[in-house]
Amino acid sequence: MTEGFRFKQVLVVRLDLDMGRGKAAVQCAHAAVSAAEEARTHLHNWWKSWIEEGQLKVAVKVPDLDSILDLERKGRSKGIPVHLVKDRGLTQVPPGTITCLGLGPAPSDVVDSLTGNLALL
């Protein structure tokens, strides 16, 4: 259902933190804004194409911190804009907890090679 989009952004959420719906939504929004800003400033053509296509975003889940950090490393090695969200810890999780990863916007096939096997959030 997301065929035809040349660029996408994937928001990767840790499931082991048991965040509530609103908390998860805010973490995804942080990841989206910051990874998009990373793209806008360093990979402007990717960002521009993604905006023009309508900003396809997908939220997926991983079981733990190691899974997030592994995806972050792989994303960096492929030259994808990445942003790890560290929560202030005002609610639900301790300060500094890594809650979410933003990957992209980047070419869909590259993002899919990292996250295509993950379940939707």
Added chain:
Amino acid sequence: MTEGFRFKQVLVVRLDLDMGRGKAAVQCAHAAVSAAEEARTHLHNWWKSWIEEGQLKVAVKVPDLDSILDLERKGRSKGIPVHLVKDRGLTQVPPGTITCLGLGPAPSDVVDSLTGNLALL
């Protein structure tokens, strides 16, 4: 718990659509990126201050479409960056459904005057 932040962004989600957790997170991410971009291009100093403070975001819920449209009108009348998210309707809701509203980044007291009474998502 969000005292001390001069700027904030509020993501307003319709509760009557019964969106799943991932769907709601993606709608909030759309609203956040687009309302932030509206601020970056038209109210740059607000955007810059909000980024420097760490991008405070809060997700809240409203019962229906009229509540979202009412907040959008009030936001515009106060000069706050606003963005209504219309979903493509690939999953869960019909195409063109308005799912979410991004309000701000803008001065916290102005945003709070519109959304301070709403329950967290």
